[in-house]
Amino acid sequence: MLAAEVExxxxxxxxxxxxxxxxxxxxxxxxLHYYYRTKENLFKQVFQKKIQLLADSFxxxxxxxxxxxxxxxxxxxxxxxxxxxxxxxPLFVLWEIVGNPDRQETxxxxxxxxxxxxxxxxxxxxxxxxxxxxxxxxxxxxxxxxIVSMNVFTILSLPIAMxxxxxxxxxxxxxxxxxxxxxxxxxxxxxTENHK
Amino acid sequence: MLAAEVExxxxxxxxxxxxxxxxxxxxxxxxLHYYYRTKENLFKQVFQKKIQLLADSFxxxxxxxxxxxxxxxxxxxxxxxxxxxxxxxPLFVLWEIVGNPDRQETxxxxxxxxxxxxxxxxxxxxxxxxxxxxxxxxxxxxxxxxIVSMNVFTILSLPIAMxxxxxxxxxxxxxxxxxxxxxxxxxxxxxTENHK
DNA sequence: ATTATCTATAGATCTATAGATAATGC
DNA sequence: ATTATCTATAGATCTATAGATAATGC
Numbered sequence: 001m002l003a004a005e006v007e008x009x010x011x012x013x014x015x016x017x018x019x020x021x022x023x024x025x026x027x028x029x030x031x032l033h034y035y036y037r038t039k040e041n042l043f044k045q046v047f048q049k050k051i052q053l054l055a056d057s058f059x060x061x062x063x064x065x066x067x068x069x070x071x072x073x074x075x076x077x078x079x080x081x082x083x084x085x086x087x088x089x090p091l092f093v094l095w096e097i098v099g100n101p102d103r104q105e106t107x108x109x110x111x112x113x114x115x116x117x118x119x120x121x122x123x124x125x126x127x128x129x130x131x132x133x134x135x136x137x138x139x140x141x142x143x144x145x146x147i148v149s150m151n152v153f154t155i156l157s158l159p160i161a162m163x164x165x166x167x168x169x170x171x172x173x174x175x176x177x178x179x180x181x182x183x184x185x186x187x188x189x190x191x192t193e194n195h196k
Numbered sequence: 197m198l199a200a201e202v203e204x205x206x207x208x209x210x211x212x213x214x215x216x217x218x219x220x221x222x223x224x225x226x227x228l229h230y231y232y233r234t235k236e237n238l239f240k241q242v243f244q245k246k247i248q249l250l251a252d253s254f255x256x257x258x259x260x261x262x263x264x265x266x267x268x269x270x271x272x273x274x275x276x277x278x279x280x281x282x283x284x285x286p287l288f289v290l291w292e293i294v295g296n297p298d299r300q301e302t303x304x305x306x307x308x309x310x311x312x313x314x315x316x317x318x319x320x321x322x323x324x325x326x327x328x329x330x331x332x333x334x335x336x337x338x339x340x341x342x343i344v345s346m347n348v349f350t351i352l353s354l355p356i357a358m359x360x361x362x363x364x365x366x367x368x369x370x371x372x373x374x375x376x377x378x379x380x381x382x383x384x385x386x387x388t389e390n391h392k
Numbered sequence: 393a394t395t396a397t398c399t400a401t402a403g404a405t406c407t408a409t410a411g412a413t414a415a416t417g418c
Numbered sequence: 419a420t421t422a423t424c425t426a427t428a429g430a431t432c433t434a435t436a437g438a439t440a441a442t443g444c
Binding site: 010011012015088093094095097098099104108111142145148149150152154157159161164165179182185186189193 | 206207208210211284287289290291293294295297300303304307308311334337338341342344345346348349350352353355356357359360361375378381382385386389
């Protein structure tokens, strides 16, 4: 099962081979089919698990009971750290969804409730802040999308970004930390903006 | 060749089949091998072309001789429109690069010079603006990364975003236009921020 | 003569299962 | 008895080429 996760995440459904998965797991491939029947079946279990993980990543944006701006800062930071620990997750999910639209259903079932809940909580925080007199112009959904966009893209494009900025492999973490600060700054700039 | 582009872009290198490409092109698959020798060879040509297209997308961020803020606004807008017209491009490139690191070389060769040039021009614009007394706090690279992040992610995540926001297929363009305005606002918020 | 095209097929994988045998749980 | 495991292989693809034949350019 772990072997299947690794193979599917690295190569995708089509390129991953049941023989390789079996070999990695240290069993004969006949056993794999004995337990999971089909490749598709095995994949579905892995996919479900990974979608769940993606849903969890949204939750990390909400954080502890601390002042508003720090809360956002912590949320962005935790979200990016989560993605950095699961760097193949977003690309894998996006790829499999566009490649096989049937999988959107799983996606909807798992992600939608979590997404709605996070947006709701975030909206409450924003509203509370506004009642305090702060100028928080955006909808929670927009704020969330901005954060997720920049964080996820940072991870997705990391190989290309490192190529283009001529960053070496051992400076990866440093590169991510610097980018994290930029993202926090960018997100906060809209939240602290003086309107009118 | 066009058939190959479509098949590779939709399915990726591994899942695309030379027989399907030939069928789509209306020739026997023997002919395909006669002209291109190997699948890998055919793919390389397609990949090169698509990387070139991606490089072009960076250039659209720079735009005509108009006032600074409008210039940025136009750039963001043109970039997103470009991506919306080539929605599979970013995912395809990212997927093939992580799946086969050998392809990073092509990527580097084509993208790096274009990327450097765009950054350079953008930096000049920012510097000129700063000399005029405007407060433009960021490096061109950071600004560029912010714009590209939000625009590309918008396209990458469009299927999921439409799922989560319960947007119907026919409202796709409207959804994109709304998101575009949000992105422009977000980008400008940092550029017009009052520092200190 | 050289280039283009077709049919047929070799050779390599890959998924999935059949059928035989060993291990395990009442 | 039921469940787990192995070997062997059927059946389906897919890439790539061989070999024969038709079309094209000097």
